[in-house]
Amino acid sequence: MNLFTRRRARQFEELALPALSDVYRLARQMSDEHHAHDLVQETFLRAWKYFDSFEPGTNCRSWLFRILHNVWHDLWRQTRLEIPLGEIEETSIEAYYDWEDEFFKDELSEEVERALAQVPAPYRWALLLADVAELSYQEIAQVMNCPIGTVMSRINRGRRTLARLLRSHYEGHAEIVGSSTAEHEDLINEL
């Protein structure tokens, strides 16, 4: 291992490896445990291979999330006839957060994960990148390779969808995502 490679390896270990847990958690929410393992491995392999293209001083986490998003997109395109990541028409933005105070008193992690798994993939990505990874809208737009307006729309719809699903669980009713006519039509338009 020559001096150049060693220095490159050290930089990679200092910048990229600390984000391993965050990358894994995102991958875990966008797939099952087995696929998350492969997604993360492929992400870091690509990151190491193209590490020279990373600009020092920029957000390495954001760069890794972008690679993860591309890897996930490639995998999902191969294995599923799922919704491709297209544009979403902007509809009226209406907040839907109005729970009783005791709603979040108990441990809700399992219910939240279950509800999150039902959120459509484009919204789920935006939701995770905004609320969990806490990236800016500009960074999310770069990760997902879409305009900022689309990012805003997906974040809003992701939060509303998750809220609706959690409320349904809280109220004890089973609800299928996409039962709303407007959302269903938007998803079909993406195909």
Add this chain to the structure above:
Amino acid sequence: MNCKEFREILDLYVDKELSPAAQATAQIHVNKCGACRRAESQLLRQRQALQVAVSQHEPPQDLVMSIRSITQPRWRKLLTIRDRKPGVGHSKPPLWRQNLRLPVPVFVLLLVSVLTFGFLFLRVTLSESGQQFPNRVAIKSPQLEASVEATDFSTFDRGGRATLYKAPR
């Protein structure tokens, strides 16, 4: 700013993506309006619940090791990469590669024992060899001794060797 307008920009307000002026205007409205303040609070609680739910997962150790080995040279990877097959898993290295540590007193005792026995063994071996061959004389057989005594060595240096070795007919 009224409630409808605030609800439209609630996400940007919570994510701090508004311009400074818009952020200040929204802040003023939230301070005055209980319903909008509650909506903001509920959104933040949902976000917190999502963060807690997602953060409970940690990457498995074999994945961490695998990722760490990406930057290592190939020869080191062959020594450190573990098999992912079930049942094989984390095999122990052979005994000669294990970093075995002994307590110091045990180690000293072993060393002293080895040296002592080695010294005694050498001493015994050397003393036995001295008794059997005190003058370091080569082994003599009776037949050889007789033939040496019968040989006339006076003709030896004058080419008499040939006569000595003439086979009697």
